[in-house]
Amino acid sequence: MELLIKCTALALFSAISALLIRRINPELSLAISAAAAVVILLSAVMLLRELTESMKELEHVFGSQIVQARPILKCLGIALISKFGSDLCKDASQSALAAAVETAGSLCAAAVAMPMILTLMTTIGGML
């Protein structure tokens, strides 16, 4: 709860500073908002560490098959990075770059999912 309040306050402060500097120095205002976004994401993502650790505990409780849920976490990480990158580009009014980053992210996620789809196809083939 404290973390959320800190993050909101920080975001507000950096938004206002960015607005202040934008007329004079647009590049620096983007740098300020980028730095603030990075700091907030860093502290929020650390909370996810508990989730991944409980995933490892689930492995012990439910057997090793839950290991196969790792691609889902990988896709989640890819989503976070590509969303962050594309939104920064949109802030700099570079929508083409933003779209390119999003596309790259989707392709990476598809690459992560591909081995599982191939295994699934083999299973379906075995059934038929």
Place this chain on the structure above:
Amino acid sequence: MRQLFCVLLLIPLFFCKAHAQELTPSAMDIFDAEIMERGLSEEEAEISGELGDGVYDIGAALTRLWRGVFEKLRLEMHTGLGFALSLLALVFLCAFASAVCTISQIRDAIEICGVSTAAMLLTGSMNSLVSQTVEAIYRLSDYSKAALPVLYTAAAASGAVSSSAVRYAAASLALDVMMSLSQKTVIPLIYAYLALTLGASVFPNPLLEAMQQLSNWAAKTVLKASTIAFTACLSISSLISTGVDAAAVKATRTVISASLPVVGGMLSDASAAVLAAAGVVRSCTGAFGLMAVSAMCVGPIALLSVKSCMFKAVAAAADSVQNARLRKLFSGLGNAIGLLMGLLGCSAIMLFLSFAAGMKAVTA
């Protein structure tokens, strides 16, 4: 079905003992009634009880059957619960990942990963369920090949000579044909349904979904048709042979008592006692056979029903987190298990009807 109800209504009559009681133990030996006790596993033998010398306590057997059912359900729930929880964890992980990510293609990739993971986790257990069901059906078929001759021989000896022969021929032929037809048609249809479920949940496609529903409908229709055909076959064979035997037995007794002056009467009464003893053997073996078939089905049906409930519950959870792919996968798997239960149930019903037809053979 009607035959089964008639038999169940006749259950109180199983307890009546005339002076045929003295002849019954040797009648049991002559008909090799202990064959019916062989081929049962320990638990099933415990539930079915012992085929004693002419007295079979069906009330106690039914109580044991109920207890056996609850015991099995409790055991299966324990093992099924852990599995269900791991599937739920997967569903919620997918839901969380989809919620955090706002790019739609990555959300699709996450859902596909979730479905693939679930499919890989479940393939092994689905294969083992199908093979356990097939094994149970083979055991039912083997038991029927051993037990039905005993029952129909006793039925023949208790006076229903031609009708029991006709019924036995019809029952065993129809049972063979229907069971192998169900297995050779329904099991491939179930596998096709499973494969189409997996495919349709990964790539939602109206064509795949239509084919999935078609295979579901086809499997159900084959099961219904084979059960109806079997019932019709038995009924027709009964219609052909009813009435002949009662008249024949009565005529024989009248002839015996009329032709031999003093001894004739004693002989016809003795023959009545023998017929009645054989009738008691028939009733006992028939009831025991019904109980044995029920006991053999208890384990697989408990397992299948627990798994089916589990899949439906996880499908409901997937629906509550708006994950359409996982919901389709789990509800499809639940339906497939329902088809397996239908297959096992139809085979058991066919056996019940065979046993009931044997017990229902009319005597004087």
Place this chain on the structure above:
Amino acid sequence: MDVDLIFKIAAVGILVAVLNILLQRSGRDEQALMTTITALVVVLMVVVQKISELFHMIKALFGL
């Protein structure tokens, strides 16, 4: 949480903006430009370092 970093960057930004205006008003446009670019490079170095830290953490957490 590195709140101090943001304050420092904001402070640098405001300082450079003020310097920029002063230098432009007193006619030294090139020096204004130089100050801006220097400040930008310094801030970018810090920000890129932070971004790298973020991506490493995501890689480690999600096993990418």
